[in-house]
Amino acid sequence: MTTFSSIPGELLLYITESLSVADLAHLSLTSRRFNALVGPIIWAEIELHVTGYHERLSELNHPPPDRPPSQRRYCNPRSLNLSDTVEKTLLLLVVLRDLYAGNRNRFQELVARVRHLCIVMDSISKPHPNPATRDWHLIPYFANLQTLELYGGSLERCTEIDDIDAAPLRHLRFAKLSGYIPRTFASWIMKSCTTLERLELRMLDRPLSNSVSTDPEVDLLSDESPLSDEFPLSDEFPLPNVRPLPEERVSFDSDDGSDYGSLDGRLVIPRSLGGFIPEEGVVFPRLRHLNLTVPCQRDIIYCRERYSWSTRAQDSSLEAWRQILIASNQTLETMVLELRPALENSVSSEVEGWSEPHWLLAGESGVEDKPLLDMIEELYQTAFPSLSHVYLYGFVIGNRDYGDGDDMLTRADLMSAVGRGCCYERPTTLTPAGRFMKGLETRGVACEARLGNMCWFYKADGVTEWVGGWAEEFYFRDEAQTLRDTLLSSV
Template identity: 35%
Template sequence: LESLPRELLDDITSYLQPHQLAQLSFTCKYLSQHVEPLLWESVELHKPGYHALSVEPNSAPPIRPASYYRWIYGWTSFLRASHRAEAFFTMLQRLHRDDPEQLQRLASRVKSLCAVIKPDWQPRTADSNEAVRNGIIQFWQLLPFFINLEKLELHGDLASKPEHEQPTPEITAPPLSLQVAKLFGYIPCTVSAWLLKSGNTLEWLELGLLDRPFDLVDSDEEDLLRSRDIGEGEGSQNEREAYEIDHNDEYFYSTIPRPLVNFLPSSPNLEFRSELTLPRLKHLHLCQPCKGSYDTHVVSWSITNQAKCLSDWRDILLACGNTVEVLVLEQRPSIDLWGVEEHHLDEAEVLEDDQNGKRHRALIKMVQRLLVPEDALKGVKRVYLYGMVVGQDELGNPTDRYPSGRFMRLLESRGIKCEARQGHWFVYDE
């Protein structure tokens, strides 16, 4: 075995699944030395075919080449992948309690981590299957132990029951040196803020963070007004912006999960809203749900959170304005499962149902204001628009009917390439 060329061994092991690598590591010391680091260097805990193993940041954004979809066998369902993820992280939770030095050794080997996370995962007893709470930390508190992590992709899920959710304490450990960060779903503000403290090393950032739908009973009255304008400066302490946010309706069937706000690392200096710095960022993808257009199915949407989210996004754009080259702006029209089943709607129908472009008007307006000064976003070379109706004339060019079409014309005049793509809807369970 030792006579095998290292390149050949690398190619063979690249096709093996984790449990096969584990079996191979027990065959002999030579293979163990080669295989064991591979088991920990890249931890992928999701259903097969989700994405290529640690290669998509090297592909032309935002398309992931199909040629990299190599793991098409093995984990046969999302549920099985979820069980593996739970087993992996609860093992680390036990190690933190029983053998913290071993936890540090193992976690320090991981350079790439991708997983869907449930915040209420906890080790359980073998006899009664009851949660072990004594000395067990939250999953989020494990992240600082991955000191050599370079690529992180987390999709946060809600807890199984609201009463299982726990407040997440602020993480005070030194920031990681992440190069790639993809944060989607329900990730606490304190965790997101700490992860974004890696901004000095980040080259690729994707954000699609969510907050729980606000409770209609306990919600602030200002979130539920039938119609109101976002006041001057609301959502931003430093810049006076008048965002044109879509109004809410008076009666609701369900509430759309809100975009997460106030997740940027805060500045100790009160003169500045955030201490976020992104001096190396080249690729930025910003994604949020938005209120869909419905004739018979009315939903509630937090206009306040939308304004504050745009304010956070503005701070991010200003932090990377000199370096970002690829900008992806994505909005996902929202619909609950009841609406899909009751009205027999499909994804394309929901995406195209935007008569005047008001769904994306506020987002386009915010970004457009940053592009007008010659010194703002001066490094941008390509822009992708997802989930926004553009419209086209007889020659196939964007029209002025929609804000996104006018925005594309502005980019063209600035020499910036822009593509509009269909995108996806956001289906949630009410």
């Protein structure tokens, strides 16, 4: 009679390939041999989100992701039960926090097994009473990480953490930081620059809202407050710091009078994160793939509200990106640039029949694209010998109102083509992105311009669901989820 212990290890490993992490965890309890075999598999990869998270959020398929969804193990691939997934996430965080506080050696032993970590860092649970044990401070102990994907959800928008003194992650080859990421944490990740081969930065600074009173005596949770419904006060959900900080001086009506630009409009567009490059600078001797994503303003004539755009925040993020580009110019092969036009959330229902692709194609001149493209164009004169492919998302490629003879398409033509998934638009010298594409063409660099994503934000607090949330219904806002990769133009 064949016993379990006599089954070849190769056969057992073959069996585990078709099992979920939950099933593996149950089987690991059946014998010591099986536990020793599957234990490293269970801990090697941690994905703490609902099934389909990567497919249904603002993930781009061109170029292909570092690790496609089909190659990932999920917490529970047979279920989309939201509460079940959140409970599993909270349980793991509680276990890690308790181990960190009470059994540091065991904690380090467990997290040292993890090779791939993907998690939404959202304050959906009561923070640990010790500030040094915030979830962000647990990450440096994952010393053997090869890939790290952190999504700072909307509830992390005002998170501030102490400096991280830990050593860099010496095996990290891929890092993605998306959403509301503490500047201190981003700066620490940059210290792993010497091993990174792929870097995706989609980070946001804390939101601002001029809809919120700056008077500290005003109760933000009163019946008159715009936040009273969004943020019920409880121990689990403490009052967020949504007021402008004193140093941000948003009431000043001139750009020189404010640390973050002239933010005197009622709607403050979400700001990209800057100022995260360490004082010692960065060097990227291995970086081949770079993704830079940022919200942007757009000259859409159908908008009635006055929007505020932080030029100082834009300059700060561009300076950080410039340093990264300079440090990686000799090895960089693929560059992805994504602009997400920002609109207040209720605007989507003000124009009848319009959906997200309509708004993405509503830009006129593309003048807002110019600062980023000018910075890259300046560097490109003497750098990037290995660059072979550039992807543009959310850029205005052609002048869609005036055209250029038979080469240009009308907005109606574009929307019809996008709906068929076969849109094509010739780049024109009338827009910054069109000129940029033509310049790449003359240098022999392939460039694709695709539809992209919007950045919808809330008037009350300036928060955007940049990386989505736990709620499954958010994933299906409209057809833009399937059309964001639609090809607009290529050279």
